[in-house]
Amino acid sequence: MGTAVVSMQIKDPRYASLFNMGGAAVASRVSILERPPWPIEPTGANQMKVLVPVKRVVDYNVKIRVKADGAGVETANVKMSMNPFDEIAVEEAVRLKEGGKATEVIAVSVGPAQAQETLRTALAMGADRAILVQTDAETQPLAVAKLLKALVEKEGAQLVILGKQAIDDDCNQTGQMLAALLGWGQGTFASKVAPADGSVTVTREIDGGLETVSLTLPAVVTADLRLNEPRYASLPNIMKAKKKPLDIVAPDSLGIDMTPRLKTLKVAEPDKRKAGVRVSDVAALVEKLKIEAKVI
Amino acid sequence: MSILVIAEHDDASLKPATLNAVAAAAKVGGDIHVLVAGLDAQPAAQAAAKVAGVSKVLLAADAAYAHQLPEDVAPLVVSLVKAVGYGHVLAPATSAGKNVAPRVAALLDVQAVSDITGVVSADTFERPIYAGSAIATVHSADAVKVVTVRATAFEAAAGEGGSATVESVAGVDASGLSSFVSAELAKSERPELTSARIVISGGRGMQSGDNFHLLEAVADKLGAAVGASRAAVDAGFVPNDYQVGQTGKIVAPDLYIAVGISGAIQHLAGMKDSKVIVAINKDEEAPIFQVADYGLVTDLFEAVPALASAL
Ligand SMILES: Cc1cc2nc3c(=O)[nH]c(=O)nc-3n(C[C@H](O)[C@H](O)[C@H](O)COP(=O)(O)OP(=O)(O)OC[C@H]3O[C@@H](n4cnc5c(N)ncnc54)[C@H](O)[C@@H]3O)c2cc1C
Numbered sequence: 349m350g351t352a353v354v355s356m357q358i359k360d361p362r363y364a365s366l367f368n369m370g371g372a373a374v375a376s377r378v379s380i381l382e383r384p385p386w387p388i389e390p391t392g393a394n395q396m397k398v399l400v401p402v403k404r405v406v407d408y409n410v411k412i413r414v415k416a417d418g419a420g421v422e423t424a425n426v427k428m429s430m431n432p433f434d435e436i437a438v439e440e441a442v443r444l445k446e447g448g449k450a451t452e453v454i455a456v457s458v459g460p461a462q463a464q465e466t467l468r469t470a471l472a473m474g475a476d477r478a479i480l481v482q483t484d485a486e487t488q489p490l491a492v493a494k495l496l497k498a499l500v501e502k503e504g505a506q507l508v509i510l511g512k513q514a515i516d517d518d519c520n521q522t523g524q525m526l527a528a529l530l531g532w533g534q535g536t537f538a539s540k541v542a543p544a545d546g547s548v549t550v551t552r553e554i555d556g557g558l559e560t561v562s563l564t565l566p567a568v569v570t571a572d573l574r575l576n577e578p579r580y581a582s583l584p585n586i587m588k589a590k591k592k593p594l595d596i597v598a599p600d601s602l603g604i605d606m607t608p609r610l611k612t613l614k615v616a617e618p619d620k621r622k623a624g625v626r627v628s629d630v631a632a633l634v635e636k637l638k639i640e641a642k643v644i
Numbered sequence: 645m646s647i648l649v650i651a652e653h654d655d656a657s658l659k660p661a662t663l664n665a666v667a668a669a670a671k672v673g674g675d676i677h678v679l680v681a682g683l684d685a686q687p688a689a690q691a692a693a694k695v696a697g698v699s700k701v702l703l704a705a706d707a708a709y710a711h712q713l714p715e716d717v718a719p720l721v722v723s724l725v726k727a728v729g730y731g732h733v734l735a736p737a738t739s740a741g742k743n744v745a746p747r748v749a750a751l752l753d754v755q756a757v758s759d760i761t762g763v764v765s766a767d768t769f770e771r772p773i774y775a776g777s778a779i780a781t782v783h784s785a786d787a788v789k790v791v792t793v794r795a796t797a798f799e800a801a802a803g804e805g806g807s808a809t810v811e812s813v814a815g816v817d818a819s820g821l822s823s824f825v826s827a828e829l830a831k832s833e834r835p836e837l838t839s840a841r842i843v844i845s846g847g848r849g850m851q852s853g854d855n856f857h858l859l860e861a862v863a864d865k866l867g868a869a870v871g872a873s874r875a876a877v878d879a880g881f882v883p884n885d886y887q888v889g890q891t892g893k894i895v896a897p898d899l900y901i902a903v904g905i906s907g908a909i910q911h912l913a914g915m916k917d918s919k920v921i922v923a924i925n926k927d928e929e930a931p932i933f934q935v936a937d938y939g940l941v942t943d944l945f946e947a948v949p950a951l952a953s954a955l
């Protein structure tokens with residue numbers, strides 16, 4: 349079912365923006381006024397709002413090309429998608445809501461107007477509403493963390509689930525920085541998240557295996573690959589997502605200075621490996637390794 | 645100005661990645677101090693004192709650091725930076741270093757520099773972006789440079805020959821934000837993946853966890869570590885700590901043998917700096933052959949047992 353729905357979707361240009369189809373990005377129309385009175389379910393024990401930051405990045409299948417002038421990598425006319433770890437973060441937040449452990453899921457992105465597409469994807473997956481902090485400036489983790497802190501405080505979020513790393517810059521910093529700025533605990537590289545009253549137990553993927561920590565809520569969690577398998581949005585949910593509220597704010601309005609602290613001097617291609625040879629069989633391989641490469 | 649290196653250790657011993665971080669510190673230039681925060685970390689501190697190039701070891705032995713939780717270690721590092729005036733804080737880019745360094749940076753209001761592979765000067769570093777598809781040279785104007793170091797990019801400092809002093813430092817009150825519950829650590833007789841001289845990794849082509857015994861037979865003969873692709877880990881063939889790649893471990897052994905691995909960019913990001921790469925794959929079009937020094941196009945279920953008996 350799901351696959352058929354998606355392919356139908358892709359053929360319809362009106363919804364292409366929801367799928368980050370690549371090519372010239374078209375900003376989807378968003379009305380800040382078009383905000384339905386979304387029901388915020390009254391619950392007893394758990395009144396937890398979850399904030400999920402999602403980043404728009406070059407799709408992981410795109411072959412990256414370094415610009416000839418060394419100013420960066422080619423991002424014009426390449427397919428953009430939600431950072432894969434952030435899909436996992438959205439999925440986790442939506443599951444917490446479905447499981448009655450969270451009341452509202454708010455997706456947030458910091459980036460250009462086109463990041464609305466990324467937010468619509470999060471809404472189609474089940475987030476309740478979205479906020480775009482719109483900026484064309486280069487975003488670095490410290491500034492993003494400061495913006496997120498301001499939003500967490502404004503929204504009264506109790507849990508923030510981020511991706512463990514963005515696959516463009518591979519920084520692996522934002523969640524840890526946000527936790528530090530908020531003075532909250534951090535459960536990074538999570539493969540399991542279990543909130544209970546007043547705390548959340550997080551199993552973390554670490555170099556030696558797995559570690560489980562308990563964090564006092566509110567807290568920050570960053571998602572690793574095996575936390576869950578994100579769902580595909582169904583067509584009805586994609587349609588519904590178009591009507592969900594998406595607010596756009598400026599970094600200034602949150603009082604945050606976005607000036608980058610790191611200056612990229614140049615971006616270069618990594619050293620290429622020399623083409624190797626084919627060997628005919630195992631015996632030939634062993635001989636090469638012993639006599640030519642001298643590694644065994 | 646002096647440099648503070650956050651040691652990776654398990655109280656009893658220093659983890660090898662610490663030596664690579666010390667080597668990066670030496671390239672930055674300056675007095676090198678090593679922080680060992682733990683509970684009974686005296687042995688690790690003694691080991692750190694012997695590392696070539698280290699002038700002082702700071703030992704913070706306190707129950708608060710028993711599990712080196714970042715909520716408690718980060719404020720300690722910040723207090724040392726403020727007290728001593730360190731210009732750089734370096735940590736290995738391991739799961740522990742990546743967990744704590746950004747927290748330290750945010751508390752100091754500086755932008756951290758992740759996973760450096762080169763030191764151009766004291767304030768300019770090289771780091772891979774986009775799964776290693778590009779190398780960025782970045783300049784930091786921040787007062788304190790907080791940096792994580794990719795171990796495979798720096799030749800380890802000698803573990804012997806140094807004679808640093810060991811100084812005890814007082815801990816900072818426990819934050820109460822987090823507590824350790826449990827750990828499931830892999831125990832293996834084999835060398836550790838990131839420091840092994842030879843690594844043999846299996847991918848989805850292995851078909852099952854049981855079939856990893858075929859790789860282990862080769863590993864036993866070569867004294868190799870065993871790794872895996874994400875697909876093999878996701879399929880449950882092997883635990884997460886086997887994963888090599890952009891979001892797993894970065895390895896650069898003398899010999900890397902990729903078996904039943906297609907060679908996705910995210911996997912290559914973790915192993916393409918290996919000295920010699922061997923690929924065994926039945927699909928001659930597999931991208932892994934583009935980085936392999938020696939490619940063997942054949943069925944792994946024949947080739948791997950044959951390899952084990954040929955060694
Ligand atoms: C060479 C170079 C060129 C660059 N050029 C540009 C450019 O042209 N334009 C530009 O905008 N930036 C540019 N940047 C900045 C870059 O794209 C990153 O936004 C920034 O460095 C943050 O690092 P990260 O995303 O890897 O953070 P990580 O710490 O790896 O991200 C972890 C998590 O934090 C959250 N997160 C991070 N960023 C955001 C965000 N913006 N919104 C919502 N959630 C977020 C996500 O949940 C993500 O999974 C450039 C950087 C470099 C090195």
Ligand SMILES: Cc1cc2nc3c(=O)[nH]c(=O)nc-3n(C[C@H](O)[C@H](O)[C@H](O)COP(=O)(O)OP(=O)(O)OC[C@H]3O[C@@H](n4cnc5c(N)ncnc54)[C@H](O)[C@@H]3O)c2cc1C
Nearest residue numbers: 847848849873874875889890891892904905906911926944
């Ligand atoms: C955000 C993100 C992060 C990622 N991080 C990582 C990472 O850190 N590490 C990682 O590895 N991947 C990572 N990936 C996944 C990566 O994109 C690939 O999906 C993965 O590496 C594929 O694993 P594989 O090569 O084992 O499987 P496949 O691509 O399915 O390849 C299996 C190979 O086995 C061969 N084969 C099958 N049977 C036999 C046989 N009998 N004999 C010989 N050969 C055979 C096939 O020809 C094929 O080439 C990441 C992906 C994303 C999106």
